[in-house]
Amino acid sequence: MSALPASVLEAKLKLGIIQTSLDPFAAWAASSAIPKISQCEEERAITEIRAHFAAFHQEKPPPDIIVLPELAVPTGFEGKLKTMAAKMESVVIAGFDYRADVQPGHVHNDALMIVPKRWRGKTIGAKTIARRIGKTYPAPAEKAKLDAIPCSFVEDPAVWLIDGGAIGTFGVMVCYDFLDLERITMYRGRVQHLFILALNQDATSFRHVAEAVARMVFCNVIICNCGYFGGSLAVSPYRLPEHRTIYNHAGAKLATSQIIELPVGDLSLHQSKSPTNDDGKTFKSLPPGYTFSVELFEHSAKIEK
Template sequence: MTQKLSRVISSEYNGFQVEHALLKLALKLIEQVQKDTHLMEMPPSSIAVKLTSGSTWKYLWQAQFDKLELKIPLSDPRFKLPSWIVNEPGSYTDHQKIYWIGCILRAAVLGGADCTGTRWKKSNTVTYSGLRSSWYKRRMGMLHSPEALIGEYATVSQWTSELLMHCLQWPGFESSYIRNQVIANIENLNDLKHCIQNRLKQLEELVCQTSNLPTIPSEIYRPEQTRNTFRIVTVQQLQPTSELFKLHGARLESKEARAIHREHLAAICKLTLRTLEAKVKAEESPSKPYCDLIVFPEVSVHPDDEDLLKRLADKTNAIIFAGYVFQDKDDKLVNLARWLIPTYKDGSRQWVIRDQGKEHMTKLENKMGVTPHRPCQHIFEVHGHGEATFKMTGAICYDATDIKLTADLRDKTDLFIVAAYNTDVKTFDNMAAALQWHMYQHVVICNIGEFGGSTIQAPYKQQHEKVISHVHGAGQISINMADIDPHAFTRVTKTYKETKAPPAGFNR
């Protein structure tokens, strides 16, 4: 099957927005320009893509590319090589080829002909969002973050951002912004090819095979800690109640609902901060109230109240995983949970924002017209805690009951987090008790206070150590705190709590 590249990337379901497919396109572009340069400086509208037999456009991230070919050469100044790149008369240098490949890749992930644009949304927060003038000026100062390229449902990682940053360098670019040394050391096409091949191999090893889901790994750099533990807080709030949704609709947009919801969330954030302050005081520590991860329930935060979460994260240095009330996505109602991740460099704080979608709907959600939307599974590799990195991921309520997903994630993560809004507390209690051993890692479930049942569990051998925290009883506000050892079940030398033997087939 042959199709114009411009048509594929401008379609509603642009498969090149998934990192796996984008890197496969990059390898095909490298292969093509190494053989001949007839595609050089051509826009996507001049390039035809052919998939191998058995591959489909629907699952482009799984597809294999047969060939790229030139279709009706067109001139587009946005894909012409700028004068600042090292050149040689009569031939294209590797630096020029790498720049052009970067242009095609950026256009593909953006889904349009202008490779210099962004999808950055306007916000009340003043922040750098790239140059907004003509494409000619935007080439010097392009913003490559996943949020700018795709949005909060980012299906590419910071790794892709750094690759584009390296390919599309402009005069005066500071290479210290690239953390990945392999990318920073790319000097020619062969270096670029080997770098992409290694990354693609890593991505393919992380694919959730049984649930047919691409996994996007992202590296998170936390402030270095002297302790090995990872502090988690589960926030069991009361609002929004099921009655509030019945009265004011799935989006909770009425003035009455917004007033009730925001006031309650503000009080809960204040209570969370006071709880952490009490912990610090009890430990007689001079540090500020510190936390590593704060988890809120499913559909518990309105997007207009995100500022409250960010202020809480700033005061505690915490990563936040919170379920957001139902939102519109491409004119469809969806359920999502948002990761708000503060990152620190050179004394400044930036936000990494990722939305985790939900695939499996409950009967009530089906009645409300909520549509499944889970483009990928995010896994975060956390640096700065103890002797090694560890990996965490999250799911929304009913998705956690999918045994295919949890089986896929078992050998890939060290911490599984579930944001829930669940009436069947007993079932989720049993699920947590089962998953903590079958996945062989810490399992965190944060439920709404209307129903209760928030818990943190881990497969330690001693019965009293398995349940780290658990809140029973309906109609309760509860701020639960626990310091966990994220390396407890992957550490070779067991020097801490005694753990159970791993389940059969555990490969980490």
């Protein structure tokens, strides 16, 4: 659970979701030694990101966290995005374009978590810092495209657990890693939020997985997908079906941004089975094995001899 007691967590996390409209079929030039966003798509991406941040600047107080999709931000824009995060006083978690490895012909697919020196109204550090959160598993289509260049994907086996203080503990995954059952199990009972940065054509399947993970890990699940395919959403394990989908943006080739609020304090109290004001009527029951587990034994049998 969060490093802070559930009783002192904030009621809500204020989240900004930016869904850019980068065209994945036109963005990466096959002739490059390593994949790199084309000049045209890079300029469009930067224009959209600036516009969405400008819109968020009108919000007082600003979002606690802002998320952008997988591979959405050109590598050359890193310094400017850090400046924008510092000016906004928001943590930014963004998918960046492929990063060249020290070994020629090898690339990383990273998210960058930017933490400004001032956040949520107070100074938390001497300067703005950034941490890379790498992708472990390339999607089959992604691997095939990289192999065709040819270029090798560098796997990052780390699983990040991030203490957000009063807004809860959260994990960050890059697209295909969301389907890794071992990773999902590691987050169970330890987070209030899971952020997935995606560039995923099958948005429907990810929506179904998000709904299942929200119930089994028992946390808020947020998918920020590329706007070319759409399907960004946020779900929470509320008891009433009409409350579970907090945000859902469907439709292809659309750039959009939205600020939403996610439950934190009451969710954490429910996770810890502490008393709540509504006697457990807000959220679903905790899943089996969440608070205690029974040792299971494997049995095998044959129908026929």
